[in-house]
Amino acid sequence: MKRIGIIGAMDEEVSFLKSIAENKTEKDGFVSGTINGTEVVIVMSGIGKVNAALCAQRLILEFGVTHVINTGIAGAAAHGLTVLDMVASTDAVYHDFDVTGFGYKPTVIPRMETSEFKADEKMLKAAEKAFAELKDTDDFKGHKLISGRIASGDQFISNKQVKNHIIEICNPACVEMEGAAIAHACFLNKTPFLILRCMSDCADDGEESTYDFNDKIAANMSAKLVQKLISGASAL
Ligand code: SAH
Numbered sequence: 001m002k003r004i005g006i007i008g009a010m011d012e013e014v015s016f017l018k019s020i021a022e023n024k025t026e027k028d029g030f031v032s033g034t035i036n037g038t039e040v041v042i043v044m045s046g047i048g049k050v051n052a053a054l055c056a057q058r059l060i061l062e063f064g065v066t067h068v069i070n071t072g073i074a075g076a077a078a079h080g081l082t083v084l085d086m087v088a089s090t091d092a093v094y095h096d097f098d099v100t101g102f103g104y105k106p107t108v109i110p111r112m113e114t115s116e117f118k119a120d121e122k123m124l125k126a127a128e129k130a131f132a133e134l135k136d137t138d139d140f141k142g143h144k145l146i147s148g149r150i151a152s153g154d155q156f157i158s159n160k161q162v163k164n165h166i167i168e169i170c171n172p173a174c175v176e177m178e179g180a181a182i183a184h185a186c187f188l189n190k191t192p193f194l195i196l197r198c199m200s201d202c203a204d205d206g207e208e209s210t211y212d213f214n215d216k217i218a219a220n221m222s223a224k225l226v227q228k229l230i231s232g233a234s235a236l
Helices: 011-020 049-061 121-133 159-172 179-188 209-232
Strands: 003-008 022-027 030-035 038-042 067-076 086-094 147-151 172-175 191-201
Touching: 003 011, 003 049, 003 209, 011 030, 011 038, 011 067, 011 209, 030 209, 038 049, 038 209, 049 067, 049 172, 049 179, 049 209, 067 179, 086 121, 121 147, 121 191, 121 209, 147 159, 147 179, 159 191, 172 191, 179 191, 191 209
Parallel strands: 003 038, 003 067, 067 191, 086 147, 147 172
Antiparallel strands: 022 030, 030 038, 067 172, 086 191
C-alpha cells in the first residue's frame, strides 16, 4: 500500500494540503489522511537541515510512509529561472558541506557512498506530467518547471557572491534549506523521494523583500503541484 509523506518546512507550505486532506487524524503535528484516495501523512518540519531530516526519519519509521515529497519555496539559481518558476529535483546536495581541508571537493561527505542524493525517477516523471496538466491554468500560466539539482544549507542566500560560489561548487537549479537533508534521510532508509520547489526569490543581493512578496503564492503553487501529482499517484 502506498503512503506518501509530505514535508514542508513552514506552515504556509503545508496548510493547503492539510486543508484538502480527508479522513484526517493528527498526532504530534503529523496529519494522516487521504488526498484523492491516496494515503498521505503531512507535516511541517521547521526550517533547516536537522529539523527536516528528523521529520523525514519519523515519517518513515513511525508513520510507515513509502514515498516522501518535500514541498516548498526556494531561491532560483539556474540561468533563466525566475520567481514563481518551479524546480523538481533530479538530485540534492549540501552546498555547506566542506571537508576541503582533507582534499575532498566541496559538498562531498567523506566516507559516504554518495553525497549526491538521487530523486526517484518515477516521482520526477509524475511531477513533470502533473505540471504539464496545470501549466495553462490561471495559477501556473507563464511559469515553467525545470528538473534539476537542489542545493541545501543552513543559510538563507541573499548575496550575489555567495550565490555565485554555490553555483561554482555544485551548479544547482535552486537553493533552499531542507531538501538535501530529507534526501539524505530517504537515501539511508532506501525510501524514494522528490523535492518540489517554487521560486520565491532569486537568492541575489537583498532578496528578502522579493521573498516576502512571493512566499505565500509560491508555497501554494508547490502545494497545488503536489495535489496534482498525488492524483496520478498510481504511476508511482
Ligand atoms: N521568512 C522566514 C524565514 C525563511 S527562511 C521567517 O522569518 O520565518 C527561508 C525558507 O525558505 C527556508 O525554509 C528555505 O528552504 C526557503 N528559501 C527560500 N528562498 C531561499 C533562499 N534564497 N535561500 C535559502 N533558503 C530559501
